[in-house]
Amino acid sequence: MLEIKNLSVSFSADSDVLAVQDVTLTLPDKGRIALVGETGSGKSVLLLAVMCLLAKNAVVTGEVLLNGEDILKMNRKQLDKIRGALISYVPQGGGASLNPLMRVGEQVGEPLVEHQGWDKKDSVAKSVEVMKTLNMGNEEELAASYPHTFSGGMRQRAMIAMGIIAGSKILLADEPSKGLDEERVSLVVDSLNRLTEQSLLCVTHDLMFASRISDHICVLYSAAQVEFASTEEILNDPLHPYTRDMVKAIPENGMIVDNVGFAPSHDDFGKGGCRYKHRCKDCTAKCSEMPPLFDVGDRKVRCWLYEDKN
Amino acid sequence: MRIRTEKLTKIYDSRTGSSEKTIGALDVDITLDKGETIGLFGSSGSGKSTIGQMLSGLLKPTSGKIFYDEKEISYPFRGKERRNIQILFQHPEVTFNPALPLIKSMVEPYKIFNIEYSKEILIESIQRFGLHEEHLLRKPSELSGGELQRAALSRLLTFEPEVMILDEPTSMLDVISQGQIINMLREYQREKGASFVFISHNRTLCEMVCDRIYRVEHGCVAQETDGAASFPEKPQGVSQ
Numbered sequence: 331m332l333e334i335k336n337l338s339v340s341f342s343a344d345s346d347v348l349a350v351q352d353v354t355l356t357l358p359d360k361g362r363i364a365l366v367g368e369t370g371s372g373k374s375v376l377l378l379a380v381m382c383l384l385a386k387n388a389v390v391t392g393e394v395l396l397n398g399e400d401i402l403k404m405n406r407k408q409l410d411k412i413r414g415a416l417i418s419y420v421p422q423g424g425g426a427s428l429n430p431l432m433r434v435g436e437q438v439g440e441p442l443v444e445h446q447g448w449d450k451k452d453s454v455a456k457s458v459e460v461m462k463t464l465n466m467g468n469e470e471e472l473a474a475s476y477p478h479t480f481s482g483g484m485r486q487r488a489m490i491a492m493g494i495i496a497g498s499k500i501l502l503a504d505e506p507s508k509g510l511d512e513e514r515v516s517l518v519v520d521s522l523n524r525l526t527e528q529s530l531l532c533v534t535h536d537l538m539f540a541s542r543i544s545d546h547i548c549v550l551y552s553a554a555q556v557e558f559a560s561t562e563e564i565l566n567d568p569l570h571p572y573t574r575d576m577v578k579a580i581p582e583n584g585m586i587v588d589n590v591g592f593a594p595s596h597d598d599f600g601k602g603g604c605r606y607k608h609r610c611k612d613c614t615a616k617c618s619e620m621p622p623l624f625d626v627g628d629r630k631v632r633c634w635l636y637e638d639k640n
Numbered sequence: 641m642r643i644r645t646e647k648l649t650k651i652y653d654s655r656t657g658s659s660e661k662t663i664g665a666l667d668v669d670i671t672l673d674k675g676e677t678i679g680l681f682g683s684s685g686s687g688k689s690t691i692g693q694m695l696s697g698l699l700k701p702t703s704g705k706i707f708y709d710e711k712e713i714s715y716p717f718r719g720k721e722r723r724n725i726q727i728l729f730q731h732p733e734v735t736f737n738p739a740l741p742l743i744k745s746m747v748e749p750y751k752i753f754n755i756e757y758s759k760e761i762l763i764e765s766i767q768r769f770g771l772h773e774e775h776l777l778r779k780p781s782e783l784s785g786g787e788l789q790r791a792a793l794s795r796l797l798t799f800e801p802e803v804m805i806l807d808e809p810t811s812m813l814d815v816i817s818q819g820q821i822i823n824m825l826r827e828y829q830r831e832k833g834a835s836f837v838f839i840s841h842n843r844t845l846c847e848m849v850c851d852r853i854y855r856v857e858h859g860c861v862a863q864e865t866d867g868a869a870s871f872p873e874k875p876q877g878v879s880q
């Protein structure tokens with residue numbers, strides 16, 4: 331079980347950036363949570379914080395408990411032991427995340443060599459096998475190739491293969507379906523859904539994809555959690571005004587975007603109030619104060635409209 | 641006709657040093673009118689980015705021809721086509737120098753083409769895409785995926801291109817921002833009569849955005865007529 335408790339991340343640079351604010355989220359064993367939300371809302375930073383992979387100028391507070399032990403307090407050696415073995419990660423970056431100087435088969439198999447003592451040759455054979463489940467075509471040849479010869483979607487699938495090869499208990503994936511066609515998205519869905527013994531925390535912009543791989547969805551907006559509910563509830567009966575606008579904007583729902591403007595700059599976070607208020611049609615005087623996360627039945631919503639609904 | 645190609649072909653050398661070659665694109669014939677949006681739709685590895693990069697003058701075709709306003713142009717582009725035909729890369733991070741703050745890469749187009757600029761102009765140009773001054777001062781690795789994609793698009797528009805090749809332009813955006821960005825691109829198109837090549841793997845999106853769609857399979861291109869496209873036989877030894 332992975333318990334994220336009151337996690338906040340800020341970056342100290344010329345101006346302070348609050349990238350993740352006070353997020354509490356529990357990923358139970360075999361749980362499947364999709365993390366969605368506006369671009370820049372803190373999804374990738376949240377995953378990086380859990381993996382302890384953030385840049386040095388990041389200030390992280392809160393706890394990330396892996397089976398009760400706080401990952402944020404672990405030293406380098408302890409981290410090396412869990413990363414790739416207990417918890418693996420598929421990064422968002424498309425091109426930059428694969429090492430240009432290493433053959434793809436070796437890279438995909440690396441977690442096995444690093445964490446499970448496999449020898450290199452066997453790990454490459456295993457990576458060919460995993461790449462086959464993602465239907466990359468000519469997998470033996472691809473394993474012997476360098477990443478620059480891969481198309482965008484091929485790199486994407488190579489990274490997924492690397493994330494799932496070691497069979498770790500928890501998989502964190504950042505937009506694994508990005509840039510893939512329908513048929514290959516289905517293959518990714520199948521490979522994720524085959525991991526029935528594992529839990530999954532998956533960032534995605536593709537809500538159709540989210541509906542196929544997750545049981546719950548956590549919605550972020552401007553660093554804060556604004557809604558948490560079952561996947562079905564989010565897609566069929568969204569409560570938070572941002573979530574409602576998001577569901578309307580899904581291409582399959584007609585791509586209706588009547589919403590103006592963008593998220594506020596980090597400099598303006600401090601000015602207080604609901605961060606969606608400039609764009610919200612239901613905004614009232616009360617919204618100049620930041621709403622807490624209200625419980626609405628089993629769901630959580632950060633919006634004054636739901637103050638008396640629990 | 642703004643752009644027309646004749647048997648545009650790219651054969652890549654083998655990946656592993658063997659004699660087998662990879663087909664990137666084969667005998668591609670497409671047309672693009674002024675003010676038109678065409679879609680390149682096809683599965684992963686089918687050759688969409690290869691075609692896009694040849695159209696933008698960044699990748700040398702193995703054979704074939706590209707015409708711009710009926711005048712043949714060849715790799716590398718020079719003169720007006722170098723400014724007027726621009727590509728948004730599938731991976732936006734390649735647009736920016738990783739070692740420098742974003743602002744350095746953002747002013748490049750202004751400098752290359754002697755366009756007057758100021759900090760205010762730059763900030764205004766990124767604010768239209770929902771970015772702020774703070775983003776200009778950071779390095780590319782300190783921005784989110786979607787922020788970089790929007791910055792790359794904002795940079796591209798400073799060229800005021802007549803032809804834009806948009807390689808998965810909204811792949812890193814949430815659905816609301818995606819809708820907003822597509823509306824802005826449409827507005828730019830109406831204003832300037834610009835032509836777009838829209839590369840995407842999302843059928844629904846392609847149908848919403850494009851006037852005509854070409855299907856790409858194994859490097860070959862066929863125009864869709866009522867959802868059907870007919871292709872030659874699949875060439876041997878192609879990965880996807």
Ligand SMILES: Nc1ncnc2c1ncn2[C@@H]1O[C@H](COP(=O)(O)OP(=O)(O)OP(=O)(O)O)[C@@H](O)[C@H]1O
Pocket residue numbers: 341343347348349367368369370371372373374375376385422778781782783784785786787812813814
């Ligand atoms: N190293 C850093 N230094 C300063 N700010 C950063 C750094 N990394 C990320 N940020 C900022 O933190 C915020 C959250 O970034 P994050 O990458 O988590 O967004 P995201 O939700 O993953 O967005 P996207 O959907 O576009 O990938 C963004 O505004 C980003 O600019």
Ligand SMILES: Nc1ncnc2c1ncn2[C@@H]1O[C@H](COP(=O)(O)OP(=O)(O)OP(=O)(O)O)[C@@H](O)[C@H]1O
Pocket residue numbers: 478479480481482483484509652653654655662663664682683684685686687688689690691730841878879880
């Ligand atoms: N430098 C290269 N050397 C060898 N083969 C290459 C090279 N670049 C691309 N290829 C191959 O050419 C084919 C077409 O690649 P391309 O990048 O055009 O596909 P795409 O349609 O854009 O795919 P995606 O949707 O995954 O981005 C693929 O089989 C790819 O592996």
Ligand code: SF4
Pocket residue numbers: 570571572604605606607608610611612613614617621632633634635
């Ligand atoms: S708190 Fe107010 S402004 Fe914010 S989402 Fe709810 S109604 Fe809209």
Ligand SMILES: [Mg+2]
Pocket residue numbers: 373374375422504784785786
């Ligand atoms: Mg991200």
Ligand SMILES: [Mg+2]
Pocket residue numbers: 481482483688689690730
């Ligand atoms: Mg591509």
